[in-house]
Amino acid sequence: MVDRISKEKRSRNMSRIKSGDTKPELAVRKALHAHGLRFRLHRKDLPGTPDIVLPKHSTVIFVHGCFWHRHKGCRFAYTPKSRMEFWQAKFDSNIERDRRVAQKLSNAGWRVLIIWECETRDPNKISNIIQKYFIK
Numbered sequence: 236m237v238d239r240i241s242k243e244k245r246s247r248n249m250s251r252i253k254s255g256d257t258k259p260e261l262a263v264r265k266a267l268h269a270h271g272l273r274f275r276l277h278r279k280d281l282p283g284t285p286d287i288v289l290p291k292h293s294t295v296i297f298v299h300g301c302f303w304h305r306h307k308g309c310r311f312a313y314t315p316k317s318r319m320e321f322w323q324a325k326f327d328s329n330i331e332r333d334r335r336v337a338q339k340l341s342n343a344g345w346r347v348l349i350i351w352e353c354e355t356r357d358p359n360k361i362s363n364i365i366q367k368y369f370i371k
């Protein structure tokens with residue numbers, strides 16, 4: 236895939252990695268609401284500061300950007316054609332951090348649900364994921 240993201244856009248994406256209240260997060264929160272699920276946001280006392288926490292379900296949700304967190308097989312998880320080593324190192328360290336965070340959370344008794352940014356573009360898809368996970 237071609238490296239289409241401009242420098243400005245990229246640094247904006249970069250700065251948004253952990254800022255929260257992004258559009259994908261809002262979409263997930265809206266869907267949780269619609270299913271009557273109660274949640275809390277950005278619990279800084281938990282590993283990785285999960286985006287959304289559902290204490291009743293012992294579940295934390297991360298809404299992951301496909302590019303930064305490397306959504307497997309996703310077209311948004313391409314590798315830029317320039318400075319490939321830089322990107323690869325960056326991606327590797329993101330993946331490693333995600334893995335460590337998930338391990339810590341699960342050791343502490345939390346279930347970890349990852350929702351990918353590309354999945355949040357379709358309200359039906361989010362709704363299905365939430366239904367499958369929480370309601371069954």
Ligand SMILES: [Zn+2]
Nearest residue numbers: 301306309353
């Ligand atoms: Zn994706």
